[in-house]
Amino acid sequence: MARADRAVTLRPVAAGDLDACHRLSMQVSWPHRREDWEFVLDLGQGFVAVVAEEVVGTALWWPFGAGHASLGSIIVAPDRQGAGIGRLLMSGLLDATEGRSLALVATQQGQPLYARYGFAPGGTVLQHQDTGPDVAAPILARGESLRPAIAGDLPLLASLDSAATGLPRQAVLAALLARAEAVVLERGGVAAGFGFLRRHGRGWLLGPVAAADAQAARTVIAHWLSAKRGEFVRIDVHAHTGLGAWLTGIGLPQVASGLVMLRGVVQAAPGPTRQFALASQALG
Known part of the structure; x- marks a missing residue:
């Protein structure tokens, strides 16, 4: 009570x-x-x-x-x-x-409260997690390469992330670079995506992931799942990306979902990269 x-x-x-x-x-x-x-x-x-x-x-x-x-x-x-x-x-x-325009990810319990304050639905986030599935390292297409991200990549990562989210999040990416691992996917020497992996909660949190297309996102995600076989991994993905079914199919089931709720006019992401996985449900 x-x-x-x-x-x-x-x-x-x-x-x-x-x-x-x-x-x-x-x-x-x-x-x-x-x-x-x-x-x-x-x-x-x-x-x-x-x-x-x-x-x-x-x-x-x-x-x-x-x-x-x-x-x-x-x-x-x-x-x-x-x-x-x-x-x-x-x-x-x-x-x-x-x-300011505002965004949050709401549980089912919290949705009525946020609606009373003018927040409206803006999408769904799917939470997938489990002890790392037996995923093979991705087979790279001709001209593709994966390399570790370094501190000097911050402007590049910030540019890709801003194109995917429409937001200036350099401070978040700088903090992630200081405490997480990250890879950059290149196609023909041009960056086509990135993905971070860091310790969080029960094991590892995979995200954010931004990429030029779904195949690039799957390549980055598969790289990290292969690297952490047998370990607990969580990833939060936007439902509209279609990655949820793929993650479940490779052995990383959906365990929960949250409703993205928005208040005010949120600037659209300019592209061409898209955000596939969140840094966290709090940070987006």
Whole structure:
């Protein structure tokens, strides 16, 4: 039963809240490690809901340029749900991001709350995960090559990512390059896609993946699944890419889905690359 016997206050999240945020996510059975929270806190900002110095809710946002933001890590402690804390956190987020278009990935539980704040459906994200399937290394077509990404590739990766998402996400990619592995797929010496792999949750998180076409995306994904045979891998893909059926077919089943919800006018991605897998459901 929700407890609302004490006043709830909202304050900006701080580095000192890292352990409390991690404990809260464990209470709702999220697999996030403390290091995963550190990663998103370093890139974003947001709020914690507090009752008598106890953190009972979290809500973060990440700016992409001056006009857009992604919302995520929205949690209310199980024993406090139904007491209006979710509404308080959302009000804080909307005040902080006023004037920006917004995106988030909603669970079925959260969709009614976000709809009340003007968010509308904008697509579906499919979560696939399992202990790494027995996937062979991809056979590259004539003129194709895969190479490790290096720090000097940041401008290239940022350009490909911006073409795929329509957003300036160089800060996210720089943070990923500092802590993840990445590969670049080239065709005839020209970059045709990339994919990151990093430690997250129960094992490895594969994403973001951006590519010129579905075959390029499958090549990058197969490379990482082959490299991590027998290990736990998670990937979140856009349903409209059609990769879900392929992932299930190679032994990486879908375990959940989330609804992309948008508020305001979100700039369309210019292409020609497309985003196939997310960096995370929070970061997009």
